[in-house]
Amino acid sequence: MNTPPPPLSDAPETDSAADLATPARNRAAARLLPASRFAGPIPWVIAILIALVVIAAAGGLALKNLATSASADLSAAVTVQVIEPNPDLRAARGADAVRVLTAMDGVRAVRLVPEAELVALLEPWLGEGAASGDVPIPALIDVELSRSAAPDDIARIAAALEQTVPGARVDAQSDWLQPVYRALSALQWLALGLIALVALATAAAVWLAARNAFAGARDTVEIIHLLGATDRQISAVFLRTVLREAAFGAVVGAGLGVAAVLLLGQQFAALDSGLTSGVGFGLAEWLVIAAVPLAGVLIALLTARITIALALKDML
Amino acid sequence: MNDRLAGHVKFDNVGLRYGTDPEVLSNLSFTLYPGSFYFLTGASGAGKTSLLKLLYLAQRPSRGAIRMFGQDLITMPRERLPDLRRRLGVVFQNFRLVPHLTAFDNVALPLRLAGADEKRVVKAVAEMLDWVGLTHRAHAIPATLSGGEQQRVAIARAVIARPQMLIADEPTGNVDPEMALKLLRLFEALNNRVGTTVVVATHDVHLLKKVPDSLIMRLNKGQLSDPTGALRYPPRPAASGESGA
Numbered sequence: 001m002n003t004p005p006p007p008l009s010d011a012p013e014t015d016s017a018a019d020l021a022t023p024a025r026n027r028a029a030a031r032l033l034p035a036s037r038f039a040g041p042i043p044w045v046i047a048i049l050i051a052l053v054v055i056a057a058a059g060g061l062a063l064k065n066l067a068t069s070a071s072a073d074l075s076a077a078v079t080v081q082v083i084e085p086n087p088d089l090r091a092a093r094g095a096d097a098v099r100v101l102t103a104m105d106g107v108r109a110v111r112l113v114p115e116a117e118l119v120a121l122l123e124p125w126l127g128e129g130a131a132s133g134d135v136p137i138p139a140l141i142d143v144e145l146s147r148s149a150a151p152d153d154i155a156r157i158a159a160a161l162e163q164t165v166p167g168a169r170v171d172a173q174s175d176w177l178q179p180v181y182r183a184l185s186a187l188q189w190l191a192l193g194l195i196a197l198v199a200l201a202t203a204a205a206v207w208l209a210a211r212n213a214f215a216g217a218r219d220t221v222e223i224i225h226l227l228g229a230t231d232r233q234i235s236a237v238f239l240r241t242v243l244r245e246a247a248f249g250a251v252v253g254a255g256l257g258v259a260a261v262l263l264l265g266q267q268f269a270a271l272d273s274g275l276t277s278g279v280g281f282g283l284a285e286w287l288v289i290a291a292v293p294l295a296g297v298l299i300a301l302l303t304a305r306i307t308i309a310l311a312l313k314d315m316l
Numbered sequence: 317m318n319d320r321l322a323g324h325v326k327f328d329n330v331g332l333r334y335g336t337d338p339e340v341l342s343n344l345s346f347t348l349y350p351g352s353f354y355f356l357t358g359a360s361g362a363g364k365t366s367l368l369k370l371l372y373l374a375q376r377p378s379r380g381a382i383r384m385f386g387q388d389l390i391t392m393p394r395e396r397l398p399d400l401r402r403r404l405g406v407v408f409q410n411f412r413l414v415p416h417l418t419a420f421d422n423v424a425l426p427l428r429l430a431g432a433d434e435k436r437v438v439k440a441v442a443e444m445l446d447w448v449g450l451t452h453r454a455h456a457i458p459a460t461l462s463g464g465e466q467q468r469v470a471i472a473r474a475v476i477a478r479p480q481m482l483i484a485d486e487p488t489g490n491v492d493p494e495m496a497l498k499l500l501r502l503f504e505a506l507n508n509r510v511g512t513t514v515v516v517a518t519h520d521v522h523l524l525k526k527v528p529d530s531l532i533m534r535l536n537k538g539q540l541s542d543p544t545g546a547l548r549y550p551p552r553p554a555a556s557g558e559s560g561a
Contacts, residue, residue, distance in 0.1 A: 223412045226374055227473075228402035229429045231395070316376060316394060 042209040046249025047256065049202045050296045053195050054257025057292055058264075060191030061285045067184040070177060075148040076108075077173040078157060082139040082165055094139035097165045104160055106146050106153065113140040138169075149173075202296055203303040206242065210307040213238060222315065231312045238308050239301060246300035250293035258289065324348050324481055324513050325371065330380030332366055332538075339378065340366045341538045348481070348515065353507045355524050356517040358535035364517040365409065365485055367535065371515060372406045372483050373397055385480065402430055405479030405512070407487045411470040413458040419469045420445065420454040426477040444472040448502075464495050471499065475506055481513040482506060488520060500526050 080097055084090035094112055101110045118137050126135060145153060149172040161168040214221065221234055265281075281289075325348040332341040341363045348354060358364050369375040370382065373389070382389040384400060392400075405426075413422045423444055427437045445451045448468040458466055467487065474482060482503065488496035500516075504527055507514045518524075524532060534541045 219412075220414050220416075222374075223414055224425065224429065225398075226372060226401060226406060226412075227426050227429055228398045230398045233429060313394075316374060316397065 040209060040245075042205060043245040043249040043252070045205045046202060046246055046296060046300065047253035049198050049205070050250050050253025050293050051257040051260065053198045053292050053296065054254055054289055055260050055264075056191045056194040056198070057289055058257070058261040058281075058285075060188050060195070061281065061288060063184050063188050063191070065280070065285070067181055067188075071181065076145045078143040078145060078149050078154065079171050079173055080141040080143060080157070080161065081169040081171070082141070083167055083169060084139070085136045087136075090136075090139050093165045093168075094141065097139075097141055097161055097168055100160055100164050101141065101143055101157070104157065107143060108146045109142075109144040111142045113142060115139075199295075199299055202299050206246070206300045206303040207307050210238060210242065210304040211311065213241070214308060214311045221312075225312075225315055231309065234312060235305060235308045239304055242300055242304040243297065246297045250296045253296070254290075254293040257292070261289070324350050324385060326381075326383040327370075328381040328383075330370065330377045330382060332363075332370060332375065333378045339538060341370070341377075341535075344380070344540050346533065346540060348513060350480070350513055351507070351511045352513055353504065353527055353530040354513075354515045355527070355530050355532045356515060356535065357519060357521070357524065357532060360519060362535040363538040364519075364535055366538075368483055368485050368515070368517055371481075372404055373401050402426065402477065403480045405474035405477065405482040407467075407470050407474045407482070407484035409485040409489065411458075411466045413466055413469055413473075415458055418455050418457055419450055419461065419465075422458070422469055423472045423476055425473060430477060440476055441472075444476045448472045464492075467495075467499070471502065475512075478510060479512060481515065484514070484516045486518055487516060488518065488523060496520070496523065497526060503527075 080101065082090055082093045082097055084093055098110050098112050101107055115137065118140055122137065143157070147153075154170050154172055158168070158170045161170065224234065327344045327346050330341065330344040331339045333339045344367070356364050356367065366375070370377055373384075376389070385403060387396075387400065389400075414425065417425070420441055424437050424441045427440060428434075432440075442451070442454075445454050448471060450465060450468055450472070453461060453465055456465075458469070461469065471484075471487070474484070484503065487499055487503075500523060503514050503516060506512045516523075524530065
């Protein structure tokens with residue numbers, strides 16, 4: 001030790017020097033900060049949150065599909081009611097209305113709903129009285145336009161029927177479902193709100209974890225900082241850990257979420273209801289769901305990066 | 317300005333206080349010249365460690381101006397400090413080895429942080445461990461090393477990147493006199509052969525006589541005195557009997 005440190009020669013690395021280096025199996029130990037392999041709760045917290053977001057996103061998408069499907073089915077449909085207590089007159093006016101409607105431009109199909117069908121529709125509510133004739137049932141005409149029914153179209157049909165079928169009532173079928181659409185829309189916003197809250201919770205969890213990890217490694221960070229480490233080098237060490245843990249949580253969470261969605265999908269499919277037939281997912285929906293874990297990892301990385309950057313700024 | 321005249325470090329009326337406490341360092345004005353060997357002396361609490369913190373860029377002064385390697389530290393953005401720190405070697409008072417890294421990886425840190433090629437790192441660290449007599453302890457973590465071994469690892473880490481300035485805070489505080497002398501010889505050799513400016517803080521007056529060409533700065537209650545002409549230019553080395561501390 002009484003001689004000066006030897007000059008760093010350019011000679012090739014010797015075997016003995018290589019032997020001194022950290023063995024490959026312990027290469028992880030050469031990292032600047034101690035490795036923490038899924039030691040904390042953060043990967044599991046992220047997994048739970050991602051699963052919740054996947055379920056909420058799938059619910060929101062299903063509601064959107066349901067609303068879109070129902071709207072598409074009914075948007076071009078118009079109902080004409082002929083309200084007349086006299087059955088014979090009602091039948092005659094119904095036929096007149098069909099004739100007028102069939103002759104109109106922009107009308108693709110006209111169908112007078114048979115009385116037996118109307119009775120069958122009303123029977124669950126009115127009982128056998130629906131067929132007794134004691135309760136006057138309006139004649140009902142389904143009209144399918146060649147485009148979505150706009151208020152102008154409704155007014156045009158009403159005007160055309162006014163002369164021939166006085167008292168005919170014209171309604172766009174989609175109007176009847178407006179409260180349902182509004183409820184579906186509210187549920188979609190609720191799903192979006194849940195997703196935003198869970199994203200915030202994810203960021204908060206990562207913020208806490210990153211802050212604690214930084215506090216736990218503060219001495220080491222100070223040492224390597226004083227040895228010339230840049231903020232970017234120190235951040236990279238933390239971000240590698242966050243990336244690994246967030247990716248693990250995201251994969252597990254996405255798996256759980258998708259499993260839950262598939263299970264719920266099977267349950268709804270078993271209902272065999274026309275209402276739920278339009279909620280099926282296509283490629284676009286699955287891509288949105290696949291983006292959830294990616295977004296979760298990005299939020300975790302961004303939060304950790306900001307947290308570490310702020311903590312480092314407190315150090316010279 | 318000529319680098320020799322400008323010096324590695326120039327303090328101008330520097331003061332340091334922590335929070336709202338009174339100043340622990342006051343009105344420090346001095347220049348450290350390249351290739352010189354300085355002892356910083358003073359009683360415990362005199363401010364030696366605080367002054368060293370300013371030198372190894374762990375602290376900014378509360379007032380005054382500091383230039384290091386020709387750059388103004390007061391106005392320098394913190395993003396540029398790592399470049400400056402890589403030109404320094406520091407032996408901390410309590411060694412401050414990274415506890416989960418082996419002796420080898422601790423010594424390798426400055427080179428790895430500087431982005432050195434791994435083959436060069438391996439070779440240089442092997443040489444350095446051999447130089448400090450710790451080749452057989454390369455894979456040991458600090459907790460399993462003795463105090464003297466930890467100190468040698470800390471010194472190897474401080475000098476491996478051939479710093480322009482070596483700063484050591486009480487480097488002999490925890491070792492026996494024989495080891496202390498060995499360490500001093502090591503610093504001297506680095507100073508003489510590599511041209512590194514050396515600043516050693518110590519309260520051990522006996523050490524000062526061991527390095528004949530050294531210059532002495534003395535701190536007393538945060539004020540610097542210049543008993544040996546160390547702060548004049550050209551600096552005058554302390555005579556062997558002029559320890560001054």
